[in-house]
Amino acid sequence: MQNADKIEKKELSRSALRRQREKEQRYKVLLTSAETLIVKNGYHKTSVGQIADHAEVSVGTVYFYFKNKEELLIKLFEEGVKTLRHVLGSAFLKEDNSLKGFENAGLAFFDDFCINHRPKFTILFKEALGLSPEMETQRKETLELLINDVTSALKIVGDEMNFSYRTEQTARVVTVGILGIYERVAYQYIMWQDDTNTPNLEEIGKDAVAFIMGGINSLTIS
Amino acid sequence: MQNADKIEKKELSRSALRRQREKEQRYKVLLTSAETLIVKNGYHKTSVGQIADHAEVSVGTVYFYFKNKEELLIKLFEEGVKTLRHVLGSAFLKEDNSLKGFENAGLAFFDDFCINHRPKFTILFKEALGLSPEMETQRKETLELLINDVTSALKIVGDEMNFSYRTEQTARVVTVGILGIYERVAYQYIMWQDDTNTPNLEEIGKDAVAFIMGGINSLTIS
Amino acid sequence: MQNADKIEKKELSRSALRRQREKEQRYKVLLTSAETLIVKNGYHKTSVGQIADHAEVSVGTVYFYFKNKEELLIKLFEEGVKTLRHVLGSAFLKEDNSLKGFENAGLAFFDDFCINHRPKFTILFKEALGLSPEMETQRKETLELLINDVTSALKIVGDEMNFSYRTEQTARVVTVGILGIYERVAYQYIMWQDDTNTPNLEEIGKDAVAFIMGGINSLTIS
Amino acid sequence: MQNADKIEKKELSRSALRRQREKEQRYKVLLTSAETLIVKNGYHKTSVGQIADHAEVSVGTVYFYFKNKEELLIKLFEEGVKTLRHVLGSAFLKEDNSLKGFENAGLAFFDDFCINHRPKFTILFKEALGLSPEMETQRKETLELLINDVTSALKIVGDEMNFSYRTEQTARVVTVGILGIYERVAYQYIMWQDDTNTPNLEEIGKDAVAFIMGGINSLTIS
DNA sequence: TATGAATGAGCATTCATTCAT
DNA sequence: CATGAATGAATGCTCATTCAT
Numbered sequence: 005m006q007n008a009d010k011i012e013k014k015e016l017s018r019s020a021l022r023r024q025r026e027k028e029q030r031y032k033v034l035l036t037s038a039e040t041l042i043v044k045n046g047y048h049k050t051s052v053g054q055i056a057d058h059a060e061v062s063v064g065t066v067y068f069y070f071k072n073k074e075e076l077l078i079k080l081f082e083e084g085v086k087t088l089r090h091v092l093g094s095a096f097l098k099e100d101n102s103l104k105g106f107e108n109a110g111l112a113f114f115d116d117f118c119i120n121h122r123p124k125f126t127i128l129f130k131e132a133l134g135l136s137p138e139m140e141t142q143r144k145e146t147l148e149l150l151i152n153d154v155t156s157a158l159k160i161v162g163d164e165m166n167f168s169y170r171t172e173q174t175a176r177v178v179t180v181g182i183l184g185i186y187e188r189v190a191y192q193y194i195m196w197q198d199d200t201n202t203p204n205l206e207e208i209g210k211d212a213v214a215f216i217m218g219g220i221n222s223l224t225i226s
Numbered sequence: 227m228q229n230a231d232k233i234e235k236k237e238l239s240r241s242a243l244r245r246q247r248e249k250e251q252r253y254k255v256l257l258t259s260a261e262t263l264i265v266k267n268g269y270h271k272t273s274v275g276q277i278a279d280h281a282e283v284s285v286g287t288v289y290f291y292f293k294n295k296e297e298l299l300i301k302l303f304e305e306g307v308k309t310l311r312h313v314l315g316s317a318f319l320k321e322d323n324s325l326k327g328f329e330n331a332g333l334a335f336f337d338d339f340c341i342n343h344r345p346k347f348t349i350l351f352k353e354a355l356g357l358s359p360e361m362e363t364q365r366k367e368t369l370e371l372l373i374n375d376v377t378s379a380l381k382i383v384g385d386e387m388n389f390s391y392r393t394e395q396t397a398r399v400v401t402v403g404i405l406g407i408y409e410r411v412a413y414q415y416i417m418w419q420d421d422t423n424t425p426n427l428e429e430i431g432k433d434a435v436a437f438i439m440g441g442i443n444s445l446t447i448s
Numbered sequence: 449m450q451n452a453d454k455i456e457k458k459e460l461s462r463s464a465l466r467r468q469r470e471k472e473q474r475y476k477v478l479l480t481s482a483e484t485l486i487v488k489n490g491y492h493k494t495s496v497g498q499i500a501d502h503a504e505v506s507v508g509t510v511y512f513y514f515k516n517k518e519e520l521l522i523k524l525f526e527e528g529v530k531t532l533r534h535v536l537g538s539a540f541l542k543e544d545n546s547l548k549g550f551e552n553a554g555l556a557f558f559d560d561f562c563i564n565h566r567p568k569f570t571i572l573f574k575e576a577l578g579l580s581p582e583m584e585t586q587r588k589e590t591l592e593l594l595i596n597d598v599t600s601a602l603k604i605v606g607d608e609m610n611f612s613y614r615t616e617q618t619a620r621v622v623t624v625g626i627l628g629i630y631e632r633v634a635y636q637y638i639m640w641q642d643d644t645n646t647p648n649l650e651e652i653g654k655d656a657v658a659f660i661m662g663g664i665n666s667l668t669i670s
Numbered sequence: 671m672q673n674a675d676k677i678e679k680k681e682l683s684r685s686a687l688r689r690q691r692e693k694e695q696r697y698k699v700l701l702t703s704a705e706t707l708i709v710k711n712g713y714h715k716t717s718v719g720q721i722a723d724h725a726e727v728s729v730g731t732v733y734f735y736f737k738n739k740e741e742l743l744i745k746l747f748e749e750g751v752k753t754l755r756h757v758l759g760s761a762f763l764k765e766d767n768s769l770k771g772f773e774n775a776g777l778a779f780f781d782d783f784c785i786n787h788r789p790k791f792t793i794l795f796k797e798a799l800g801l802s803p804e805m806e807t808q809r810k811e812t813l814e815l816l817i818n819d820v821t822s823a824l825k826i827v828g829d830e831m832n833f834s835y836r837t838e839q840t841a842r843v844v845t846v847g848i849l850g851i852y853e854r855v856a857y858q859y860i861m862w863q864d865d866t867n868t869p870n871l872e873e874i875g876k877d878a879v880a881f882i883m884g885g886i887n888s889l890t891i892s
Numbered sequence: 893t894a895t896g897a898a899t900g901a902g903c904a905t906t907c908a909t910t911c912a913t
Numbered sequence: 914c915a916t917g918a919a920t921g922a923a924t925g926c927t928c929a930t931t932c933a934t
Contacts, residue, residue: 188406222440662888
């Protein structure tokens, strides 16, 4: 009896686990499908039906996992910011809180994020704009996390290296400036280049990072 | 007969002129209406009917002046870039091709363009994204004009002040970096602030410009 | 010239008139199509597409004439009440404000309205229920007109014949009671009978009217 | 063995009983949940999922107890008629088959049924309309029970008090008339009044009953 | 030129119902 | 018995665009 029970339990638990796994799998497949199609055709020209087709499920299933179309984009956006924070964060932490960390992070943005996570870049800086106010709010809050990361890093490095910024606001301007350069330079050189005619991205990344470092330095007070 | 003809001609010519004026007037009114509504509600949530209503004409008329809805946005985008080029250009030219010109231009962006032409800012950096490939191409070509302006300015100032950039590409990276900072800092601080809680924009502009100047300098070689 | 002008004007005016006529025609056709289908299949099982098909126009056209599906029902409902008021009113007015007028009206309900306007009956008492709160309000307001008609008639006849009701409320209860009998008796005997097995409607009408007259009398005070 | 069996049986029987109880319980809870939600939001705006949620079971369970959504409404309708028959019946039976019994029944309708079973009233006269033909048939058959009750009562009282109606049909018209008054007066004064502004329902009930009594009398032949 | 009625493809979303576990 | 994930047909509604007048 005890044995039977145990086996029974084990069996149940196994099938339950499998279901759980399948559910998570579906969720991920849906997100990936959405990402692929949105990056390719744009959010507005991607219909929920297309996403369902691509994920090989029914429309109803999409709505079982996501409350509406926009939620798909929000999740993708959050995923993108998470990845970006991770890429920048680990690059920064390879140095001991020196300015070199910022260089590393910058290069990681261009050489890692833009190359290995290009769809996420598109979602982050191209598709998540011009949408509903709720999306706008969401976008703001999520990006805020990233901004806080960088601002904190600036402060830490400053403490270590005996410099600081005039005001908290100045530090944030520097942060936002950095992100602006990331975004625009990458956008300009990645999104707009024909695939045949890709410029030397590594060089461009280096230049952009140099620009950023110059900007960072120019506002410090010691 | 001659007299009659002349009179007739005169009349025609007068009425033709009036018509010409009215046509141009209509065109402008339509653009303004479109701008107002798109900035307020976003491109996708603005219908051609709404634009027609706001301009007090019929839908058909909109299609007489513009081939389709997207063309309205393209024209607005071009207008926006034109205005921005003008604002930056005149600020730059107030100095004699010194780096001070770039400072002036930067400050003009934040203190003039963002304040006095805010709708254009929205069109340029928020609504004209995530649209069709044709729009994308259009956007690229139009922005290219602006980028060329700044790149030329960099070269001119460099010639005057005996510095230059390693490569043409570096100069363009600097340019794009500058525009990225403009865009993102402004976007962050203008679009996202509650109207009540506007931060000190002038200060922010100064910091952003300082950042830019640092970046510009850090890549020069003499 | 003058002649030409006149002709021109006449022509314009004629075509404009024709368009006007066509528009009104379309509107009516749409209403009729909606009525037919709703009476046959019920409001919820009638789709806007079906109505459009039946009227031989596109869906868009339906939405050009009616702001949404419910408005179609509201208009039908209003039409129904209008017709009913007219039927009852003219029957009543054939007598000189005597109780006989009520008899006439009652018989007209069963022998005219229920027979010659059966679709309207269905709309009035079967389909316009269980819908949205707005529809409910609409229904209330429209029916109120009918109730007021009857209540006024009661008062007029009372004045003429030297009787009245205890309170205003009593008069209204009588009114509502009358309408309740109309509705339910007709519903019971018209809607539920198989077409083969129609009972003697005239007899039923007479009985119902006798019932009503008894009710009317029993609450009078002289 | 016997013991074991007995025990086994006892155990089974006990658990079976418990299960039986639970099943009935579930059934009732589902009906109540459905009633609450349908009365509140209407049949069409109440989804099976909502009912399941409210009853704290899964959707599948709903379909174990009821063949489909409509069956829920049918059962509720039947319950409503049952309750109404009971209310009217017991009131009627308090008198010795005199006309007073009808008065009692009428007052019971307004003062008991409409007050203490208002949800049932809504189900009976508002939600169960405009639905599918099957529902219509069902509705007809169920209401027929009620009509038969009243017609029989009329006959019994007539026998007792030495009056009768011209034909069987006349008696049924009287019955239907009575129900029509019940329905419409109650509907008018209960459903449409703002909760703050409830009119004197007792008075209204009395008036309606007086109306009915007048109607009943006016068709009798002795 | 200007009008505005007409079009109809397209889309997001809902929900009753099923069925494997 | 109970669960809840999956289905997919069905629907109301929008809107860019056209074209006869």
